[in-house]
Amino acid sequence: MHEIMMPLRISIGLGAFSGVASYASGLGTKVLIVSDPIMEQIGHVETCRNYLEQAGFSCAVYSGVDTEPTDLHVNEALAICRQEQCDVIVALGGGSCIDAAKATAVMMTNSGYIGDYVLGMNKFANRPLPLIAIPTTAGTGSEVTKVTVIIDTRRDVKMMIAQPELVPQVAIIDALLCMSCPPSVIASSGIDALCHAIEAYWSRKANPLSDGWALQAIALLIKHLPVCYAKKGDAEDFAQIALGSMLAGAAFSNASVTLIHGMSRPLGAIFHVPHGISNAMLMPAVLEFTLGYAQERIVEIGRVMRPDLVDSGSDRLSAAVLEEVRTLCSLLNTTNLRDWGIDREAFDKAIPQMAADAMASGSPGNHPRSVTAGEIEALYRICYDYEWIREEGAAR
Known part of the structure; x- marks a missing residue:
C-alpha cells in the first residue's frame, strides 16, 4: 500500500x-x-x-x-x-x-x-x-x-x-x-535535488511512482546541472534542472530521505552549513558506506548516470555511480568540512550530539543499510577532510 x-x-x-x-x-x-x-x-x-x-x-x-x-x-x-x-x-x-x-x-x-x-x-x-x-x-x-x-x-x-x-x-x-542564481546557489541547490532523488530511490519506503520520478530526476540533473553551473546553459537547460528538482522533491516526499539527510540536518543546525552544501559534503562517503547493501538499486542509478555503460556488469555500474558523484562534487567546487572552515576540535566535540540528533530524526531508519550511532560518528569523521579527487586522478 x-x-x-x-x-x-x-x-x-x-x-x-x-x-x-x-x-x-x-x-x-x-x-x-x-x-x-x-x-x-x-x-x-x-x-x-x-x-x-x-x-x-x-x-x-x-x-x-x-x-x-x-x-x-x-x-x-x-x-x-x-x-x-x-x-x-x-x-x-x-x-x-x-x-x-x-x-x-x-x-x-x-x-x-x-x-x-x-x-x-x-x-x-x-x-x-x-x-x-x-x-x-x-x-x-x-x-x-x-x-x-x-x-x-x-x-x-x-x-x-x-x-x-x-x-x-x-x-x-x-x-x-532560476537563471539569475549565482553558480554557488545552482551548485548547492542542484546537489540537494540529486541527493533527494538518490535517497528516494534507495529508501526502504520507495514505491513504483517515486522510483520513476527519482530516476528521471537523476538523469536530468546529472546531464544539465554542470552546464547550468558553468553558466553555459540556456533556458532549456535550466528548465530541465527545474523539472529534475520538482521530480526529486515529489520522489522523496513520497518515499522519504535516508542517512545523508539525517546527518545533514545536525551539521547545518550546529555549524550553519547551507543544506545543499552539507549534503554534498556527506554524499560520497555515505554512498561508499552503502555500496553492497542496495546493489540492484545503485546499479539502476548507474545505468541512468552512465547510459554508455548500460550493458556493463554490476560492479562496474556501482563504481560508476561513485565516480559520477565524486566528479560532480569536484566540478561544482564542493569543499569538505575542513576547507569550509569548521574547527576540528569543535567538530569532534559536536559529533556525538550530531549523531544522536541524526538517529532521532528517523531518516537513517529508511536507509538500505542498517546504521548505528557509532557508524554515523565514524562517517562524520571521514567526511571532515574527505577528498573528492586525489592528485593522481583517483578518487579517494
Whole structure:
C-alpha cells in the first residue's frame, strides 16, 4: 500500500510565474508574500505583487527569511499575516522561503509552536491557509513536498515536520526565475535535488511512482546541472534542472530521505552549513558506506548516470555511480568540512550530539543499510577532510 501526495495543481514552464494571480483566484482576497531580501533586491517580489494587485488582490510582504528558515522567521511572518488578516500565502524564493511559508500557513490555523508537530508527535487539526509555492532555485523541491524543515533557535536543532497539510495547494515552476542564481546557489541547490532523488530511490519506503520520478530526476540533473553551473546553459537547460528538482522533491516526499539527510540536518543546525552544501559534503562517503547493501538499486542509478555503460556488469555500474558523484562534487567546487572552515576540535566535540540528533530524526531508519550511532560518528569523521579527487586522478 502506498499513498501519494502532491499539490492540487502544478504549473510548469517558461513564463509560468505570470499566471500566479489566476491560481490565487478563489483562494482568498489578501495575500502574504513570503520571500527574502535577495528576491526583493532583484525585483521578483515587486513583480509578484504587481501580478496579484493588477488582478484585484491586496498584498502584504514578509521578506526576512535567511539562508536557513528558523522558528523566528515563522513567528515574524505569522505576526504580519495575522495583523494584515491575510487569507492566502504565496512563497517566492528558494526552499527556505517555501519552508517558512509552509510553517506560517499551517500555524495560522493550528495552535502551539511549530516544533510541537515534529515527527508526528501531534497532528495538525486544521487545514492550513492556501499556499502557492513558487521556487526560484532548482533544488529543494519543497514546492511539491509534505515536508518543512525549521531550525529551533533555542536548541540549534533542525526540526523536520512531515504531514499532508504541508503540501502546497499550487506549485508554479518557472525556470526563468532560476537563471539569475549565482553558480554557488545552482551548485548547492542542484546537489540537494540529486541527493533527494538518490535517497528516494534507495529508501526502504520507495514505491513504483517515486522510483520513476527519482530516476528521471537523476538523469536530468546529472546531464544539465554542470552546464547550468558553468553558466553555459540556456533556458532549456535550466528548465530541465527545474523539472529534475520538482521530480526529486515529489520522489522523496513520497518515499522519504535516508542517512545523508539525517546527518545533514545536525551539521547545518550546529555549524550553519547551507543544506545543499552539507549534503554534498556527506554524499560520497555515505554512498561508499552503502555500496553492497542496495546493489540492484545503485546499479539502476548507474545505468541512468552512465547510459554508455548500460550493458556493463554490476560492479562496474556501482563504481560508476561513485565516480559520477565524486566528479560532480569536484566540478561544482564542493569543499569538505575542513576547507569550509569548521574547527576540528569543535567538530569532534559536536559529533556525538550530531549523531544522536541524526538517529532521532528517523531518516537513517529508511536507509538500505542498517546504521548505528557509532557508524554515523565514524562517517562524520571521514567526511571532515574527505577528498573528492586525489592528485593522481583517483578518487579517494
